[in-house]
Amino acid sequence: MEQQPIKKIKKNEFAAITSDELNNLEQQNEKLKLEKEGYQKIVVSLEKKLASKSREDEQLRILIHQMEKELQKKTEELLKAERLSAIGELAARLAHDIKNPLNTIKFAFELIQHNPKGNTNFEKQTGIVERAISRISHQIDDVLTFVKEGSPEFEDASLLDILRICAKKIKKSDKIIINLPTKDVHLVCDPYLLEVVFDNLLFNSVQAIAEKGKVIFSISDNKDENVIIEIQDTGAGISEDDLPKIFDPLFTTKQNGTGLGLASCKSIVEAHRGTITVKTNPTRFFVKLPKLQSKANYNSGCELR
Known part of the structure; x- marks a missing residue:
């Protein structure tokens, strides 16, 4: 088999190819530099925005904390006001409720006093008094149990x-x-x-x-x-x-x-x-x-x- 002769490249042709390649490389390198600078600007911009966002977040965190403290304070004030209102309503209701059985007791004793010896309804009247006292006692027990604070034993x-x-x-x-x-x-x-x-x-x-x-x-x-x-x-x-x-x-x-x-x-x-x-x-x-x-x-x- 006959061997093909090696093609010879002239010196000026080699130089021309090398020069073109170098120009391309330089252009690509310049393009990469420009892209790098663009990315760097983007990074710097993002860092500034992030720093600004961090400051905003910190300010927001402080504001939320202040709002939480204010909300807690207002809640405590509201609970106190509601408790005072409930106590006032309870006192008024209790005064009204106790007055009725007290009147019953008073009326029963007046009947007994008018006829202390020959009172044929004595047992009935003492029963009325007993029920009235029981009613007052139950109402007071309700109030004391409700307002009492403490732990079970x-x-x-x-x-x-x-x-x-x-x-x-x-x-x-x-x-x-x-x-x-x-x-x-x-x-x-x-x-x-x-x-x-x-x-x-x-x-x-x-x-x-x-x-x-x-x-x-x-x-x-x-x-x-x-x-x-x-x-x-x-x-x-x-x-x-x-x-x-x-x-x-x-x-x-x-x-x-x-x-x-x-x-x-x-x-x-x-x-x-x-x-x-x-x-x-x-x-x-x-x-x-x-x-x-x-x-x-x-x-x-x-x-x-």
Whole structure:
């Protein structure tokens, strides 16, 4: 096979090619420099904008912090004003509500004084006085429980014993029957505060029944960490419109109510880290309380509101 001769490149042709390539490289290099300068300007501009944005962010952060402090201050002032307003309304309502049973007591004693020896209605009149005093006492207890601040004092207690005490204390017609549960559950609680809860619920049930009916207590204990106490009565029931407001302070449907009984119940139950709910037709209250937690779990405390 015949070998092809190597083509010779003249010196001036090599020089021309090299010169063209160098010109292209220089043009490309110039273009890159211009692009670099453009990018540098963009970077500088972005850095300035970022610095400005950082200053704006810092100013915004300071402004938000100031607004948060001002909002907290205004919230505290509003809560204080609402509390003072509630106390004023409560004082006026309590003064009105206590005046009526005091007049009843005064009238009964006047009748007794006019005929102290031959008074054939003495037992009836003393009964009227006793009910009036009980009414005043209950209203004052509602107020004291509601305004009291503090933490429950926990101890091991019998739930059935608490319910028995409440049933024994209540003033009611002989035609109203109270059914207590047969089984007992022990739980860590403040028995005196829970007594206040079930006193209020039982008192409401008896008032709702008026003449003849039943109040039924039942305990659901599924061997878990909670126990549920249900209180059902055969009274008139609660209207659907009133259900969402039933636990609100100062809300009442009773002519002589303080509107604090159920609010206090809710506060006490929540201080025990439990819940209280209600259903109507028939009226049923459900108090759910923890029972297996130790006293050590309550070191943080839950203040009554």
